[in-house]
Amino acid sequence: MTPDSPTGYRHTLAEIPGTAAFSDISQTSIRANWTANVNPAGTEYYCENETAGTNSSWTTETTWESTGLGPDTSYCFRVRARNGDGVETDWTSLGCAATLVGGDCGNGTVDAGEQCDDGNTQNGDCCSSTCQFEPLGSSCSNGLFCDGEETCDGAGACVDGPDPCDPVAEFCHEESDTCDACIEIGELFQYIECWYRGDCPLDMLFRAIEMWFRGC
DSSP states (O other): OOOOOOOOOOOOOOOOEEOOOOOOOSOOEEEEEOTTTTTTOOOEEEEEEEETTOOOOOOOOOOEEEOOOTOOOOOEEEEEOOOOOOOOOOOOEEEEOOOOOOOOTOOOOOOOTTTOOOOOOSSSSBBBSSSSSSEEEEEOOOOGGGGSEEESSSSSSSEEEOOOOOOOOOOTTTTTEESSSOOOOHHHHHHHHHHTSSSSHHHHHHHHHHHHHHOO
Protein backbone atom coordinates (compact mmCIF):
# COMPACT_ATOMS: atom_id res chain seq x y z
CA MET A 1 0.00 0.00 0.00
CA THR A 2 1.54 3.29 -1.07
CA PRO A 3 1.38 6.33 1.25
CA ASP A 4 -0.86 9.25 0.28
CA SER A 5 0.83 11.99 -1.71
CA PRO A 6 1.00 15.43 0.00
CA THR A 7 -1.69 17.87 -1.12
CA GLY A 8 -0.45 20.97 -2.96
CA TYR A 9 -2.22 24.31 -3.24
CA ARG A 10 -1.89 26.94 -5.96
CA HIS A 11 -3.57 30.30 -6.42
CA THR A 12 -5.42 31.25 -9.57
CA LEU A 13 -3.88 34.12 -11.51
CA ALA A 14 -4.71 37.69 -10.51
CA GLU A 15 -6.62 39.90 -12.94
CA ILE A 16 -4.98 43.07 -14.21
CA PRO A 17 -6.23 46.11 -12.24
CA GLY A 18 -8.82 48.45 -13.71
CA THR A 19 -8.34 52.17 -14.28
CA ALA A 20 -9.78 55.00 -12.19
CA ALA A 21 -9.49 58.78 -12.21
CA PHE A 22 -6.68 60.64 -10.45
CA SER A 23 -7.57 62.66 -7.36
CA ASP A 24 -6.15 65.04 -4.72
CA ILE A 25 -3.88 66.79 -7.21
CA SER A 26 -1.79 69.63 -5.80
CA GLN A 27 1.41 71.45 -6.76
CA THR A 28 3.52 68.67 -5.31
CA SER A 29 1.42 65.49 -5.27
CA ILE A 30 -0.96 63.30 -7.28
CA ARG A 31 -3.11 60.46 -5.96
CA ALA A 32 -3.26 57.52 -8.39
CA ASN A 33 -6.31 55.27 -8.11
CA TRP A 34 -7.26 51.95 -9.67
CA THR A 35 -9.92 49.26 -9.26
CA ALA A 36 -9.47 45.70 -8.03
CA ASN A 37 -11.34 44.36 -11.05
CA VAL A 38 -12.47 40.91 -9.78
CA ASN A 39 -9.48 40.37 -7.53
CA PRO A 40 -10.35 39.41 -3.92
CA ALA A 41 -9.48 41.45 -0.85
CA GLY A 42 -5.84 41.00 0.08
CA THR A 43 -4.57 41.03 -3.50
CA GLU A 44 -1.38 43.07 -3.75
CA TYR A 45 -0.71 45.89 -6.21
CA TYR A 46 2.36 47.78 -7.30
CA CYS A 47 1.87 51.31 -8.65
CA GLU A 48 4.67 53.20 -10.36
CA ASN A 49 5.16 56.84 -11.21
CA GLU A 50 7.04 56.25 -14.45
CA THR A 51 8.04 59.88 -14.85
CA ALA A 52 9.45 60.36 -11.35
CA GLY A 53 10.82 56.82 -11.04
CA THR A 54 9.06 56.20 -7.71
CA ASN A 55 6.60 53.50 -6.63
CA SER A 56 4.15 52.48 -3.94
CA SER A 57 5.87 49.17 -3.19
CA TRP A 58 3.50 46.18 -2.92
CA THR A 59 0.29 47.19 -1.18
CA THR A 60 -3.24 45.88 -0.72
CA GLU A 61 -4.64 49.41 -1.19
CA THR A 62 -6.14 50.55 -4.48
CA THR A 63 -4.78 54.07 -4.18
CA TRP A 64 -1.35 55.68 -3.82
CA GLU A 65 -0.31 59.30 -3.25
CA SER A 66 2.85 60.18 -5.16
CA THR A 67 4.51 63.11 -3.39
CA GLY A 68 7.54 65.36 -3.78
CA LEU A 69 6.57 66.32 -7.32
CA GLY A 70 7.25 69.54 -9.18
CA PRO A 71 4.51 72.07 -9.99
CA ASP A 72 2.95 72.28 -13.45
CA THR A 73 4.48 68.95 -14.52
CA SER A 74 2.87 65.91 -16.15
CA TYR A 75 3.43 62.49 -14.54
CA CYS A 76 2.43 59.08 -15.95
CA PHE A 77 1.46 56.07 -13.85
CA ARG A 78 0.96 52.34 -14.24
CA VAL A 79 -0.06 49.50 -11.90
CA ARG A 80 0.04 45.70 -11.80
CA ALA A 81 -1.18 42.98 -9.42
CA ARG A 82 0.15 39.65 -8.17
CA ASN A 83 -1.49 36.56 -6.72
CA GLY A 84 -0.63 34.68 -3.55
CA ASP A 85 2.12 32.75 -5.35
CA GLY A 86 3.83 35.97 -6.41
CA VAL A 87 2.86 35.66 -10.09
CA GLU A 88 2.48 39.16 -11.49
CA THR A 89 0.04 40.48 -14.08
CA ASP A 90 0.82 42.73 -17.01
CA TRP A 91 0.89 46.46 -16.40
CA THR A 92 -2.24 48.60 -16.57
CA SER A 93 -1.60 52.15 -17.75
CA LEU A 94 -3.39 54.66 -15.55
CA GLY A 95 -2.58 57.54 -17.88
CA CYS A 96 -0.97 60.84 -17.01
CA ALA A 97 -1.90 63.83 -14.86
CA ALA A 98 -0.30 67.23 -14.29
CA THR A 99 0.36 68.88 -10.95
CA LEU A 100 -1.13 72.32 -10.37
CA VAL A 101 0.60 75.44 -11.61
CA GLY A 102 2.82 76.83 -8.89
CA GLY A 103 1.65 80.05 -7.31
CA ASP A 104 4.01 82.76 -6.13
CA CYS A 105 4.84 81.04 -2.85
CA GLY A 106 6.11 83.50 -0.29
CA ASN A 107 4.11 86.51 -1.46
CA GLY A 108 1.83 86.45 1.59
CA THR A 109 -1.26 85.50 -0.44
CA VAL A 110 -2.68 81.97 -0.61
CA ASP A 111 -2.71 81.23 -4.34
CA ALA A 112 -4.12 78.21 -6.20
CA GLY A 113 -2.41 75.02 -5.06
CA GLU A 114 -1.20 76.57 -1.79
CA GLN A 115 -2.52 75.69 1.66
CA CYS A 116 -0.85 78.66 3.33
CA ASP A 117 1.49 81.55 2.57
CA ASP A 118 3.19 83.32 5.46
CA GLY A 119 5.28 85.61 3.29
CA ASN A 120 8.43 83.48 3.18
CA THR A 121 9.72 80.20 1.78
CA GLN A 122 11.28 78.82 4.96
CA ASN A 123 10.53 75.48 6.61
CA GLY A 124 10.02 75.16 10.36
CA ASP A 125 7.33 77.82 10.81
CA CYS A 126 4.32 75.53 10.14
CA CYS A 127 3.95 76.75 6.54
CA SER A 128 6.52 74.92 4.42
CA SER A 129 8.83 76.22 1.72
CA THR A 130 6.24 75.06 -0.86
CA CYS A 131 3.37 76.78 1.00
CA GLN A 132 1.85 73.57 2.40
CA PHE A 133 0.86 72.93 6.02
CA GLU A 134 3.64 71.28 8.00
CA PRO A 135 2.53 68.15 9.90
CA LEU A 136 0.78 68.27 13.26
CA GLY A 137 3.33 68.19 16.06
CA SER A 138 6.23 69.52 13.96
CA SER A 139 8.64 71.69 15.91
CA CYS A 140 8.39 75.46 15.48
CA SER A 141 9.36 78.52 17.48
CA ASN A 142 8.27 82.12 17.94
CA GLY A 143 11.56 82.92 19.66
CA LEU A 144 10.05 83.29 23.13
CA PHE A 145 11.45 81.07 25.89
CA CYS A 146 8.44 81.56 28.16
CA ASP A 147 6.03 80.14 25.58
CA GLY A 148 7.55 76.69 26.02
CA GLU A 149 8.37 74.29 23.19
CA GLU A 150 5.96 75.26 20.41
CA THR A 151 4.58 72.82 17.84
CA CYS A 152 2.55 73.11 14.64
CA ASP A 153 -1.19 72.50 14.77
CA GLY A 154 -1.28 71.00 11.26
CA ALA A 155 -3.17 74.01 9.92
CA GLY A 156 -0.32 76.50 9.57
CA ALA A 157 -0.18 77.86 13.14
CA CYS A 158 2.57 77.54 15.75
CA VAL A 159 1.01 76.94 19.17
CA ASP A 160 2.55 77.44 22.59
CA GLY A 161 3.87 74.51 24.59
CA PRO A 162 3.74 73.90 28.35
CA ASP A 163 5.07 76.60 30.69
CA PRO A 164 8.81 75.89 31.11
CA CYS A 165 8.64 77.13 34.72
CA ASP A 166 6.79 75.94 37.81
CA PRO A 167 3.52 77.91 37.59
CA VAL A 168 3.28 78.20 41.38
CA ALA A 169 6.80 78.73 42.66
CA GLU A 170 8.67 80.29 39.73
CA PHE A 171 8.54 83.19 37.32
CA CYS A 172 9.74 82.95 33.72
CA HIS A 173 12.34 85.56 32.80
CA GLU A 174 12.14 86.14 29.04
CA GLU A 175 15.22 88.36 28.95
CA SER A 176 17.50 85.70 30.44
CA ASP A 177 15.57 82.55 29.44
CA THR A 178 15.53 81.37 33.05
CA CYS A 179 13.09 80.35 35.76
CA ASP A 180 13.34 81.43 39.41
CA ALA A 181 11.24 82.68 42.29
CA CYS A 182 12.66 86.19 42.34
CA ILE A 183 11.93 89.34 40.35
CA GLU A 184 13.64 92.67 40.99
CA ILE A 185 11.96 96.08 40.74
CA GLY A 186 13.96 96.99 37.63
CA GLU A 187 12.79 93.84 35.86
CA LEU A 188 9.22 94.56 36.92
CA PHE A 189 9.40 97.94 35.20
CA GLN A 190 10.73 96.18 32.09
CA TYR A 191 7.63 93.99 32.04
CA ILE A 192 5.40 97.04 32.49
CA GLU A 193 7.10 98.66 29.48
CA CYS A 194 6.86 95.41 27.51
CA TRP A 195 3.09 95.23 28.20
CA TYR A 196 2.66 98.92 27.34
CA ARG A 197 4.35 98.33 23.95
CA GLY A 198 2.03 95.40 23.33
CA ASP A 199 4.86 92.85 23.28
CA CYS A 200 3.87 91.04 26.50
CA PRO A 201 0.42 89.73 27.45
CA LEU A 202 -1.40 91.16 30.45
CA ASP A 203 -1.33 87.86 32.35
CA MET A 204 2.48 87.89 32.21
CA LEU A 205 2.52 91.39 33.70
CA PHE A 206 0.13 90.34 36.48
CA ARG A 207 2.34 87.37 37.26
CA ALA A 208 5.43 89.61 37.40
CA ILE A 209 3.66 91.93 39.85
CA GLU A 210 2.58 88.95 41.96
CA MET A 211 6.12 87.54 42.13
CA TRP A 212 7.56 90.97 43.01
CA PHE A 213 5.12 91.34 45.90
CA ARG A 214 6.22 87.94 47.23
CA GLY A 215 9.77 89.20 47.46
CA CYS A 216 13.04 87.38 46.83
